[in-house]
Amino acid sequence: MTHALIVIDVQNDFCPGGALAVPGGDAVVPVINGMMDRFDAVILTQDWHPAGHSSFASSHAGASPYDMIDMPYGPQVLWPDHCVQGTDGAAFHRGLRADGDLILRKGFRPDIDSYSAFFENDRTTATGLDGYLRTRGISDLTLVGLATDFCVRYSAVDAAKLGFAVTVDLAACRAIDLDGSLTDAVAEMTSSGVRLLD
Ligand code: VGL
Ligand code: ZN
Numbered sequence: 362m363t364h365a366l367i368v369i370d371v372q373n374d375f376c377p378g379g380a381l382a383v384p385g386g387d388a389v390v391p392v393i394n395g396m397m398d399r400f401d402a403v404i405l406t407q408d409w410h411p412a413g414h415s416s417f418a419s420s421h422a423g424a425s426p427y428d429m430i431d432m433p434y435g436p437q438v439l440w441p442d443h444c445v446q447g448t449d450g451a452a453f454h455r456g457l458r459a460d461g462d463l464i465l466r467k468g469f470r471p472d473i474d475s476y477s478a479f480f481e482n483d484r485t486t487a488t489g490l491d492g493y494l495r496t497r498g499i500s501d502l503t504l505v506g507l508a509t510d511f512c513v514r515y516s517a518v519d520a521a522k523l524g525f526a527v528t529v530d531l532a533a534c535r536a537i538d539l540d541g542s543l544t545d546a547v548a549e550m551t552s553s554g555v556r557l558l559d
Pocket of ligand 2: 408409410416440443444468
């Protein structure tokens with residue numbers, strides 16, 4: 362059994378003071394650092410949007426952050442500008458250990474958002490992570506990071522669908538919690554066969 366830790370989006374913009382701050386987001390940093398040595402592989406994801414990305418409210422006339430719009434691939438929440446490529450907001454939290462094996466960037470296509478580390482929000486464009494994990498013989502995944510109810514949730518559900526044995530360690534995650542999204546995330550992860558740890 363080969364077990365990877367997948368660290369989702371522990372970036373400055375998702376931490377207090379950032380553009381899309383997740384309450385308590387920085388509190389996961391020491392917890393995650395302390396977990397890394399227990400895994401055979403450590404993979405970090407980085408939300409990585411071009412300026413003017415279609416998921417930004419500022420890219421849509423008259424829209425405000427947290428509005429919903431219909432994109433060609435389905436409904437999409439509009440966010441404050443965040444994690445713009447090369448900015449300090451897109452950098453990993455400076456306290457996060459930087460010795461992981463792979464950094465996977467996502468959300469770089471201007472017209473599609475990507476919550477999941479496996480598929481973009483059209484649910485079909487692959488990021489390549491599935492192939493990376495399989496060619497390394499990785500069967501089991503533990504997911505941690507930000508935010509529980511968006512990128513962690515979508516990544517965990519996709520990983521379970523792809524056949525990995527998936528655990529989400531909630532002690533090392535924090536949520537945005539928009540309109541019940543945390544409750545929905547816990548329900549969907551559970552029904553998808555994801556094991557949740559407190
Ligand atoms: C995320 C909203 C927009 C996340 C990324 O990492 O959960 N949420 N982009
Ligand atoms: Zn984003």
